[in-house]
Amino acid sequence: xxxxxxxxxxxxxxxxxxxxxxxxxxLFPVVFYVFFGVIFGGAKSAKDVTVAxxxxxxxxxxxxxxxxxxxxxxxxxxxxGQGWLEVKRTTPMPIAAYFVxxxxxAMAFSAIIVLLLFTVGTMFGDVTLTIVQGxxxxxxxxxxxxxxxxLGLALGFLLGPNSAVPIVNLIYLPMSVLxxxxxxxxxxxxxxxxxxxxxxAYHFSQLALHVTGGSRGESIAMHVLAMLGTAIVFAAxxxxxxxxxxxxxxx
Amino acid sequence: xxxLPARFTRVTxxxxxxxxxxxxxxxxxxxxxxxxxxxxxxGKTTAVRALLGLAKPTSGEVRVFGADPRDASSRTRLxxxxxxARVPETLRVREHIDMFSSYYPxxxxxxxxxxxxxxxxxxxxxxxxxxxxxxxxxxxxLGICGNPELxxxxxxxxxxxVESRRALWKQIRAFVARGKSVLLTTHYLxxxxxLANRVVVIHRGVVIKEGTPAQIKGEAAxxxxxxxxxxxxx
Numbered sequence: 001x002x003x004x005x006x007x008x009x010x011x012x013x014x015x016x017x018x019x020x021x022x023x024x025x026x027l028f029p030v031v032f033y034v035f036f037g038v039i040f041g042g043a044k045s046a047k048d049v050t051v052a053x054x055x056x057x058x059x060x061x062x063x064x065x066x067x068x069x070x071x072x073x074x075x076x077x078x079x080x081g082q083g084w085l086e087v088k089r090t091t092p093m094p095i096a097a098y099f100v101x102x103x104x105x106a107m108a109f110s111a112i113i114v115l116l117l118f119t120v121g122t123m124f125g126d127v128t129l130t131i132v133q134g135x136x137x138x139x140x141x142x143x144x145x146x147x148x149x150x151l152g153l154a155l156g157f158l159l160g161p162n163s164a165v166p167i168v169n170l171i172y173l174p175m176s177v178l179x180x181x182x183x184x185x186x187x188x189x190x191x192x193x194x195x196x197x198x199x200x201a202y203h204f205s206q207l208a209l210h211v212t213g214g215s216r217g218e219s220i221a222m223h224v225l226a227m228l229g230t231a232i233v234f235a236a237x238x239x240x241x242x243x244x245x246x247x248x249x250x251x
Numbered sequence: 252x253x254x255l256p257a258r259f260t261r262v263t264x265x266x267x268x269x270x271x272x273x274x275x276x277x278x279x280x281x282x283x284x285x286x287x288x289x290x291x292x293x294g295k296t297t298a299v300r301a302l303l304g305l306a307k308p309t310s311g312e313v314r315v316f317g318a319d320p321r322d323a324s325s326r327t328r329l330x331x332x333x334x335x336a337r338v339p340e341t342l343r344v345r346e347h348i349d350m351f352s353s354y355y356p357x358x359x360x361x362x363x364x365x366x367x368x369x370x371x372x373x374x375x376x377x378x379x380x381x382x383x384x385x386x387x388x389x390x391x392x393l394g395i396c397g398n399p400e401l402x403x404x405x406x407x408x409x410x411x412x413v414e415s416r417r418a419l420w421k422q423i424r425a426f427v428a429r430g431k432s433v434l435l436t437t438h439y440l441x442x443x444x445x446l447a448n449r450v451v452v453i454h455r456g457v458v459i460k461e462g463t464p465a466q467i468k469g470e471a472a473x474x475x476x477x478x479x480x481x482x483x484x485x
Contacts, residue, residue: 003353010342010350017341017377083335090303090333091397092326093354 003093007101015071015105025070025109029063030116032182038125049213052125054184056117057208060141062181063113065201068148069155069168071106076156077164080245103149110145114138129212137211144204147227150234151200157241175201185216200230254317256281256401256432257302262311263456264297271297273456274311279401284423284433286447288440290482294456295436296334299405302434303331315401327355330399332390332407340379344370344389347378348396355397367425368392369418384415391419395426402426404435408442420446440474450474452481459485 016022033055041051079085088098118134121127129137152168159167176182178192179201185193196202203226209215210223257279264272272294279285289295300306301313304320315325338347345361352358365371368388373381378389387407394402404423408416416439423446427433437443443450444464451461460467460481464474471477 006350006353010346013346014339014341078337079339082337083333084338086305087331087333087335087338087393089305090326090329090331091351091354092323094323 004097004100007093007097008104011101011105012108015075015109021070021074022109025063025067026113026116028066029059029113030120032062033059033117034120034124036182038120041125050126050128052121053127053129053212054209054214056121056125056127057137057141057212057214058181058184058205060114060117060137061144061179061201061205061208062176063117064110064141064145065148065176065181065204066172067109067113068106068145069152069172070165071109071152072102072149073152073155073159073168074164075102076153077159078161080156081161081164099153103146106149106152107142107145110142111138114141133211137208140207140211144207144227147200147204147231147234150231150238153238154234154241157238157245175199178202179205181205184214200227203227203230255279255314256283256316257434258312258314259298259301260312260314262298262301262308262313264294264301264306265309271456272301272308275453275457277451277458279432279434281400281432282427282430283448284427284435284446285449285451286443287434287436287451287453288438288443288478289436289453290438293453295453296405297456298453299331299333299403299434299436302403303329303333327397328400329403330394330397330401331403331405332387332394333405334409335390338378338386338390341377343375343377344381344392345374347389348392351393352396355399357398358396359398364392364396367395367422369422382415384411384418387411387415387419388422391422399431401432401434404433406436406438408437408439416442440478444468444474452478454482454485 037052037055037059041055085098089095118138155164155168155171179185179196179199180188181201185196185202203223206215206218207220207223207227210220255278257277259275259277262272262275263270275294275298277298287295287298297306301308302315302320304326313320316328318325320329348361348364352361365374368391370388370392373385378386381389391407394404408419411419420442423433435446447464449461450464450467452459452467468474468477471480
């Protein structure tokens with residue numbers, strides 16, 4: 001138990017002190033939100049909610065996805081590629097501690113980002129959420145981190161330490177745009193709207209929009225299933241990658 | 252005999268067509284420091300990886316205190332200093348040690364680890380801010396913090412200046428003086444001569460000679476001459 005706690009604590013400190021991770025993952029969603037949601041959004045409304053409230057959900061999703069993909073995916077790719085994971089594997093550390101700690105770290109970062117957005121949105125933007133809505137939105141966004149940690153973990157086992165950052169960016173940014181996290185999905189051309197159904201970030205943002213208002217009113221169960229399915233598929237890919245590593249090392 | 256710190260029995264290891272180990276027999280007793288010598292590609296690192304449970308022998312058997320090195324219980328008695336590209340740089344020295352200590356049932360107290368690795372005054376420094384020699388000492392600290400009975404050092408002083416190398420030698424000697432065992436790979440022959448009770452020379456995955464540094468040296472002027480003669484003869 002102590003191992004799990006310490007591992008998590010140091011995982012968090014390690015990431016927090018890495019400005020190349022902590023600054024972009026925390027600042028980008030907040031800066032974008034301030035810019036597009038609060039300043040330009042003003043009192044305009046998107047569908048039946050204000051832009052500031054709509055974008056609280058979508059930039060919240062954007063922030064969580066970034067923290068998860070980079071916190072989990074890139075850090076596993078790097079530590080695995082540079083032999084650090086191997087050093088840990090010579091110790092009696094339960095391997096689960098390593099992954100649980102990274103998941104907890106990514107969720108902690110996600111929580112911080114979402115709280116920052118909440119603060120900005122309620123203080124400066126036209127966001128009106130009840131306490132319960134706020135709590136549900138927070139829980140939805142932070143829980144969604146699990147799906148993207150699974151995706152990140154799979155990437156972490158497939159990518160090399162040098163290719164990880166650019167490739168994760170190549171997945172993160174287009175997926176975010178095509179899922180309607182930057183520009184609302186209904187403003188996109190029809191074929192792109194269809195494509196979005198295949199992207200987990202779309203389902204994630206729709207779940208968050210169900211709380212804030214402004215979703216497309218599709219089935220919550222479908223979104224949840226898509227999120228769970230994605231998590232399971234990528235966790236399985238990550239596990240296969242882990243076994244492959246193990247086979248390479250221990251085959 | 253059963254619970255020797257380390258025992259290799261006719262160990263072979265193939266990586267595809269490459270035979271890294273071709274029937275390695277090696278034992279390491281309590282309180283012994285054995286230096287594994289060999290040219291690049293002789294199989295030193297493969298032997299170390301097999302001993303640490305990171306590589307599975309193709310045939311033969313590796314035992315640590317009589318058990319499979321992959322068992323968690325074996326790992327609590329093992330410490331390792333590997334050649335590694337990078338260590339997370341944003342954690343402080345004491346944080347790294349604190350974390351690794353938590354993996355073991357009976358870790359050494361922090362101040363003893365710091366002292367044994369010669370890290371006094373550097374506890375609060377981040378790993379990335381340390382010199383190469385200091386970083387090696389941190390890896391050494393992580394290897395010993397669990398209070399292991401067997402320490403495996405894979406070329407621990409490569410790339411260090413003379414002073415740092417001597418400092419690490421002193422720490423390795425102090426570790427052995429506490430009745431513990433060390434398996435050391437190196438290609439600095441002076442290091443083997445200075446530290447080891449016994450030297451094992453391996454070449455193309457098998458032991459070609461073993462004995463005390465003096466025995467290996469024999470008639471040759473230096474251990475290095477003896478080593479070169481051995482390699483040429485085999």
